[in-house]
Amino acid sequence: MSLKLYYDLMSQPSRALYILLKSVKCNFESKYVDLRKGEHYSEEYSKVNRLQKVPVIEHNGFVLTESVAIINYLSREGIIPNNLYPIESKSRALVQEYLEWQHLGLRLHCAMFFRVKYMDPILFGRSPSEEQIKGYEQRMLSALELLDTKWLGGRTEFIAGNSITVADLMAACELEQPRMAGFDPKEKFPNIAAWWPKVKQHFNPYYDEAHIILNKIVQKQQKITSKL
Amino acid sequence: MSLKLYYDLMSQPSRALYILLKSVKCNFESKYVDLRKGEHYSEEYSKVNRLQKVPVIEHNGFVLTESVAIINYLSREGIIPNNLYPIESKSRALVQEYLEWQHLGLRLHCAMFFRVKYMDPILFGRSPSEEQIKGYEQRMLSALELLDTKWLGGRTEFIAGNSITVADLMAACELEQPRMAGFDPKEKFPNIAAWWPKVKQHFNPYYDEAHIILNKIVQKQQKITSKL
Structure with missing residues (x-):
């Protein structure tokens, strides 16, 4: 399993995902995107996320933006446990x-x-x-x-x-x-x-x-x- | 199955849910809430939705607000078909x-x-x-x-x-x-x-x-x- 998280801890949903993944002991690769330097507008990052925002995940090559969509996806993929996101x-x-x-x-x-x-x-x-x-x-x-x-x-x-x-x-x-x-x-x-x-x-x-x-x-x- | 939809067709997500439910032949009960008369602020409606907004559903007594949350719920309950909301x-x-x-x-x-x-x-x-x-x-x-x-x-x-x-x-x-x-x-x-x-x-x-x-x-x- 390969999971990359593109984030900047100045961004609220970036922090939420960072904390969530750390707390469930998910071994993700950190990809820091410096918002204050405008790195999210770079050509390189625009190839990752055409909407030029953080957070973004890349899970076994599948790229996904929008923190709530990411949480839903990671729950379906068994990475977020049911006690933090009930399935009932x-x-x-x-x-x-x-x-x-x-x-x-x-x-x-x-x-x-x-x-x-x-x-x-x-x-x-x-x-x-x-x-x-x-x-x-x-x-x-x-x-x-x-x-x-x-x-x-x-x-x-x-x-x-x-x-x-x-x-x-x-x-x-x-x-x-x-x-x-x-x-x-x-x-x-x-x-x-x-x-x-x-x-x-x-x-x-x-x-x-x-x-x-x-x-x-x-x-x-x-x-x-x-x-x- | 009892499904009530509280809505006003002046509201975008109300229209989306109304169209969606009609198009999948779901037999819901229409509960019209006149936004222009401020009916969403009435005491009666505030008991249905403490946040005083439309749309809202009541499904076998379970009340839910927020159109996207409603779509997710109706999909899990088998009311929205997978071709309109894929499960993969x-x-x-x-x-x-x-x-x-x-x-x-x-x-x-x-x-x-x-x-x-x-x-x-x-x-x-x-x-x-x-x-x-x-x-x-x-x-x-x-x-x-x-x-x-x-x-x-x-x-x-x-x-x-x-x-x-x-x-x-x-x-x-x-x-x-x-x-x-x-x-x-x-x-x-x-x-x-x-x-x-x-x-x-x-x-x-x-x-x-x-x-x-x-x-x-x-x-x-x-x-x-x-x-x-």
Whole structure:
């Protein structure tokens, strides 16, 4: 079996797949794609993924993009165990319900806040206005409110039931992103604050390992802000 | 077997599921939710779907939201046939790759253009500036360019291979949305223009049936524009 993972740990779904594969002791080949250097736009990488994004897997020569499609495929191929992604039809449906909701329900808003407030000034020297940041922040807060109250919020211990699944890992990795732009979701959302450490604990030491660079950026940003 | 479909034919994924279920001769119970009257925000509907969106299915008492999760579930339950959603692992992965890409890759941009240019003025009396519309239009054009060249574009006859699948139906229904705001994707994108009629033909008469109201709106808008 040959499995390659193309990723950058700055990307949320890349981290989720990296952690997942490490935690199930899958012996994959690391293919690092440096997003900050624009390596995903290179001719070489465009041959791997015509859509020029990470993560991507190559499994015995079969190339697949899109993290949720990758998780589904790896589950069918026996690489992701059933305890993290149940095969019983209704239980699996509830995990997939979250994974589908996440794209426009959570990911969009956390990623846009991160991009506009943190990435764009670095990459393009573009400074957003206070009003723009506020708009993105407001949409992110509404999304987090839904995660906190409609997906968590005492219904069940985890997102798709009382057992941890790939849905929790995907969500947790999304929530790390706005921390780099100075916003920590656990400070305002009690259900997220109670659930998040359980996800980290389950996937450690790999969760922390995948977030080393991200956490360094968070600390650096905190130092800059505290000096202002 | 009891299957209820909660839907409004103004919603793209609602139309896709409606067409899909009709075309496979599934005898479902229609539960119409009038989005323009805000029925999805009612207390009664919130008990069905706490996220207050359509489409939703209720299958022998099991409630599920999110169109892609619903398609996966109905496939496992034997309601969607394998020719429209292949079960061979790699073929299925390619369909899922598109279904996952679509959320942020296509749906977001077509839907936002439709919402800002057509819906918001009606619902909230909010008139967008020319510059705003242009921004949304530009992002939609970039998304359509990707569909036209990276997903279609002569690679294969359909989105995920040489057979029609649920991916094609989902994509086609998304492309109908901006038509109500005066933009027809087939006019600028040749591969979309060649592929779209094949999807309609396969799913007719249900495709046209699900788009009757939408097409009336398109015609009405064309009359208004031609008088300007």
